[in-house]
Every structure is written in C-alpha cells, then in structure tokens.
Amino acid sequence: MTLHIQKSTIKSISEVKITGSKSEANRLLILQALYPQLQIENVSNSDDSQLMLNALTSSEAVIDIHHAGTAMRFLTAYFSSKEGREVVLTGSKRMKERPIGVLVEALRQLGANIEYIENEGFPPLRIKGQRLTKTKVTLKANVSSQYISALLLIAQTLENGLELTLDGKITSVPYIKMTLSLLDEIGVANSFKGNSITVKPISEIKSKTIVVESDWSSASYFYSIVALSNVGTKITLSSYKKDSLQGDSVLADIYKLFGVRTTFKKNTIVLEKSSIVNNQTSINLDLSNAPDIAQTIAVTSFGLGLKCQLTGLHTLKIKETDRLEALKTELTKLGAKIEVTNDTLTLYSSTSVIDDVQIETYNDHRMAMAFAPLALKTSITIKDADVVSKSYPDFWLDLEQIGFNFDKA
C-alpha cells in the first residue's frame, strides 16, 4: 500500500493507546514457553510477536520468522536447548543478510548442534536440540545485544546456569538489562558486573502474571509529532510507567531538546509541546543505548531545521535495512544536507522541506513511521506503508484518529 499523507494539522488534545513492547513480549513469550505458569498481559500485537508465538507453538520442521530479528536470535538459543527437537529456522531475504555467527559460535561453545544451510554466519540454520552441558561462554558484545539476551533467556534452564564474558564495548545495554530484569521478576538470580554476567539455574517458577508496558519505540513517533506541532499541543499515551525496562524511555529526556515536556500521570504519559526550539540549537547524542529511535530523532531534527549529530549508530547497518544509508537517501530527497559514516550521522540545519516526496521504506517499519510526522510540514507519500505492522499494526489508524489526513493510492 502506498499512502499519500496530506499536509495535516493535528487535534490540540488527543489520546492514543499503544500496543505492548515487542521487546518485552518476545522475551516473555520465550519464558512462557519454558514456564507455562507464567501469564502475560498487554502482549504486543506486532507481527514480530505473532511470529514468535507461532514459532513457539508450531510443530513444523521449517519455521520462517520473516523480518523478526529478536525472534530469529531468541529462537536459535531456545531450539538449541530443546532436546530431541530438530528445526530449520529461516527468515526473509533481509534476515538471511543479518549476521548470527556470534550467537551460533557461543551456543556451540555450550554444546549446541547448529549448521548453516546457505551462508556461513547467516540464517537459515538447521538446529538439532541438545542438552547443553557447558556453563561458560565468551562472546563479542559490540555487534548485537540480542545474541546476549538470547543466551540469557535459556541460561537458567542449564544445569549449572551460565557465566558470560562479554568481549569489546557492550552495545544496546538497556536491552540486556531488560532481559535480566524479567529474569529477576520470575525469580532467577543473576548479576551483571563489568563485562561478566552470571545467571543461576532454576527448575520451576511460581505462578506469576507480568503486564507488558506499552512500547516506547512506538511512542517515539508521537514525540516527533508533538515536537513538530504548535506550542500547547498535547498527546496522552498509555500504558507507561516511570521505572520502565525499556531503554527507549530516554525519549522523555531527549525530546526536552525539541521543546516537548513529558508528564507521567497514573499509567499514562502526557507529551506537550511547551516551547519553540531555537534554530541555533544543535542536537548531539550518542544512541548506542537506544538505536531504534535514531531514525525518529534524525527526522524530527530535519523537520525543525536543526543541526543534528548522532553517534553510536554501528548497529543500524544490520537492522531491517541499512538504516544509515536509507536515512541519507530519503532525507536527501526532502532537501536535507546529510553525511553518514559506519556509525554516525550528521545532518546540517536547513530551512525548508521539499513538498510531495515519495519515501521508500526498504521493508523497514521504522522508515515509514519516522517519516510520517513530516506531514505536519508538507504533504508526503510513504511507499509500502503496511511495513509498520512489524512492530505497530495500528499506526496509521492511530495517526488518522489524531488528525492526519490520508489519500490511499
């Protein structure tokens, strides 16, 4: 579906209920498969969580997880430890280009039987589930934190638990902490000190219900919308909490730079455009702890005509698309002056946005959602707009509800 968004003005006050965090949900679904007495509420309705659930309940020999990175990584560890089960784990064309060698190597150190079916280091994988007998693993920590979370999610099922040594600068740290916090919640003892993580074994857990907080990465698009709106515009989002497990909750601080104030009220956050941003302001951020909001921040900066320098972006090249190249190509079409390296993005301040540009989304939900808020400045067309379902299937409905105007092409 190609979506043409007319130049829109949103309601001055609106409310949106956002689906559960896909990161929390995909961890909890693995834990629930291991401990069925675990109940989960507010599970994400994202494709990635649906794919995870289907994979965990499937008895098929071949499981296709499409574009879902966490599902690919977490299920590789899960099936490796499922004694007697043999599966082929595969995914989309892009998934076959997203590296998994660091995780496969770590699981092999624990005793797993995994073979590459096409290219060494990449999905698809043939996994023959085994009792994993070893306890200690060293792995590279600077490529993707998902490899570490994948190991941690099965760690407490291993006879002697797990001792991980992380090599190199640890990336996307809040996602590792999220995994450990969820293990805490089900009663698994663990510690994370310096470059070492220890998880103690456990055989059973008590019955427990965990409520998934709504997705902060999805909230980022509303932060951008409020930032690009008139002073006084308010959007209330639910259900959120102050002590979030999600690293992307740093948005509440970051968007102060764009004149957006966040107020926590009961289980909601109220975003309010409280001040005009001086166009001399320059946004300088290291996003190695919050890579998924890089696209949103780059586009907000562009929409406000601000200079922006983002660092710590090395993981963006191996996500749903090469997000650095995609941002450069699409922002350039809109009139931006932008430079990218392997791990940085520099956007120079600009004064205008070119009208009626068609944005390519490269099978990346976050390209579609990050560019949509620019409709507050100019009309814009989003190609393959249904990609949003990877994390946020109701995105366009929610935008319509707050006042965006669409012509479906």
Ligand SMILES: O=C(O)C1=C[C@@H](OP(=O)(O)O)[C@@H](O)[C@H](O)C1
């Ligand atoms: O563990 C998770 O739920 C995630 C970890 C991050 O990946 P990297 O660790 O590869 O940066 C993030 O980008 C992804 O959307 C979700």
Ligand SMILES: C=C(OP(=O)(O)O)C(=O)O
């Ligand atoms: C990178 C992402 O997801 P994944 O790695 O799980 O495909 C994302 O949602 O931005």
